[in-house]
Amino acid sequence: MNTLFWFRRDLRLFNNDALYQAIENGCQHAVFFITEKQWQAHDVADIQLDLLKRRLAFLGELLATKGIKLHLIDAGDYAGCVEKLADFCEENAVKNVYVNNEYELNEVERDRAFVDKADSLGVSFYTYDGDVIAPPGSIKNQSGEMFKVYTPFKNAWLKEYQDTHFYFAEPPKMHDKIEWQESKLLKSDGSSQKWPVDDETLSHVCTRFIDEKLASYQEQRDIPSIKGTSGLSPYLALGIISVHQLLALIQQRHPDILKSAKSNLFCWVNELIWREFYRHLISVYPRLSKYENFNDKYNAVEWRNDDSDFKAWCEGKTGYPLVDAAMRQLVQTGWMHNRLRMVVASFLTKHLLIDWRKGERFFMKHLIDGDLASNNGGWQWAASTGCDAQPYFRIFNPITQSERFDPDGEFIRKYLPELEKIPAKQIHFPHDYLAKQGKSSSYWPAIVDHKAARERALNAFKV
Template sequence: MNTLFWFRRDLRLFANEALIQALENGAKHAIFFICDKQWQQHHTAPMQIDLIKRRVNYLQHALAQYGIRLHVIAAPYFCDCVTELMQFSHANNIAHIIGNREYELNEANRDKAVQAECDKQGITFTLYEGDLIAPVGSVKNQSNEMYKVFTPFKRAWLKQHQDSHFSVPPWPLSDNPISIADSELLHSDGCSEKWPVDDDAIARIVDNFICDKLAHYDDVRDIPSVKGTSGLSPYLALGMVSTKQLLITIQLRYPDILTTSKSKTFTWINELVWREFYRHLIAEYPKLSRGENFNEKYNALTWRSSDADFNAWCEGRTGYPLVDAAMRQLVQTGWMHNRLRMVVASFLTKHLLIDWRRGERFFMQHLIDGDFASNNGGWQWAASTGCDAQPYFRIFNPITQSQRFDPKGKFIRKYLPELNHVPDKQIHFPHSYLADTQSDNHCYWPAIVDHKAARERALAAFKV
């Protein structure tokens, strides 16, 4: 009887305790499902799908060196995964299936269906909490309920882990490699090629961040013209790196990192805790996966349905330089700076009063690091409809945000070259953009909304 490992969004070899356990149980087979139709329903970005396929190709070769065959099987929808998994298990005499848990509603329902079929067939199905440092359900308040405010969640999370000394099981080596047929390799169109997928390159990115950037992260993380962020978000979203492994590596360099939560070096750890917070929420409240407001009192909020304004936001034509530059960065690169994600989300939901769900979907359709829990949490935070969200009266001013975080307009000019001629002090303000630099017939578009008027409109709508 054999053991099978099921890869999901945990596309890593190292610090993958579920995979290690499968190998210790003698696993010689692993499986990954290409769920094109389901990904389409989930609005998964083509660039992220390309990154997934490139990583799976890499894993096929890497696993073969250790005598493990990774089978890639088409299963258009999650329900097809159940059928294909059972057929594979019968054909290969599988007695135990091991994987890492996923927390969104569709994924949880898929796993319930798998569990039911495994019970019928006498197959053991085991899921690990491989995507989290604190397992779902382990951080509760005194009433044994999920925290609804981040700060007390963080305090409890830190208290739980401050004295913890994590370890990562060693990767078992094998001298029994097998070959992989070329027909099993997935086609990649290369649109994600700027993001390496081999373990050596990813390890260098991790080391570069921890050794060179982490100490200064708090100082530069909000400046979009500087590469001050970790660059790890796509790898975290797809589980190519482990949050636990990252924490272990950081603790080796900063042993007191969890007991100095007010230090600058803790700032990035704080982002990891936010990530955990949103995953705990997704697991605790299935309604979030159904697109519902966390804060139900905003169900009565009347959103505007202006397609013209929404399209202007999507295409970077709002008339606010920082907002437009950020949206062009997203569409052109598949990634957006974290500070700018907050700015453009606030602009859509407060200045334009357009439903946060439309922005959430657009982000998922373009982000290479698209992650449902974090994306949903971030959008509901910006829209003031979420758990521990910003107050509805807090409305980012895109002009002052631009002046503060892109004072010389370096980022703006990178994505709005038509503004190269505008002086630094004027570049932050809404004005007519020179849209056609190749013609004497200058084309302009105005700001689609006045900041003061938009703010008053949003305040009135949210008060009602």
């Protein structure tokens, strides 16, 4: 054994240039480290770990058909990864290790620690940027620095790539089939069973979204009662599919998509560029991995951090139906509609004046698509503490958001069956209706008044 590939959050065979380079250099072995302690420290959701393990089982079998053996190694945490990988390389005469970069602080420090050991072992460490189109640090403003506003970043990104035609990278010639024996380390609890992990099904999911839903994405993406989004975020988070793959697929149908930034079709591509933006930020500003405000002037905000209010938010018992239904969707399914993520994050940080960090961690503990860069970026955007965040005085009204995006209450009724018989006009804030009707209800009272909460938040952020 001379060359080794180290899988991380890039659990795919196709469109994986780092893996292909390793194979070109004789790679017939790959490793993945099970790091339960690290996952727990990073608040990784159980449902995401189940998806990861199911995908690893599929990937191990797929690699075996190509003559590559996937070694699963229990390392505990990232320090264990460094020690275990060094031992593996020494015991198996590995001289080359290929990886795709990860950009969060702990992951960067892990890789640096291994490089220090690799030098003494005579091992070369080759890194690729397989999780992004633009490597972090490659899109800069005229001063040579990272953009701090999204739109100029997007324009610079497009200028760099609008003439690029993405393609499906095919793997090089591989080896004869070997035997794959699934490890007990990949035991599934079944929580992610509704999310397929095989490439054939995922290929159909991708093409069906682009062929059938992309044109209506801009109009339907904010309506939680319908499947108007792609549903691909869990697969992007684990690198089961790549952003290169998605752009190549879109360009097959719409070759000029990157030159039509004002078209409806571009709307979803814009979300992929937001994803790049947050990855660049977390790479350039490591403090974001430490849960620090991007905009340090908001360090002066005095968060209430009321435990009972936070508990009510977590359990979906705020008395605002759209907020409560969204939180139930998260806890029950491990996923939440993107529009609702903004609504509940705004409610926690502005209406309840609770630190965004508590909400971010709760999301990570439950989301099947949990991803530090995007999760941090989204929460700091909602809390007004982040890079190019919404202004502090923009405070979502959960009632009008409900009226606008769930006008008939279809989504609310799905997750709040106790409101099933409430008329559509009253379901967005049913308390007055129930009182006038003299009806008893198991639905809880609102824990905060919208107008009063808004004034409190404005005063807190004016500091």
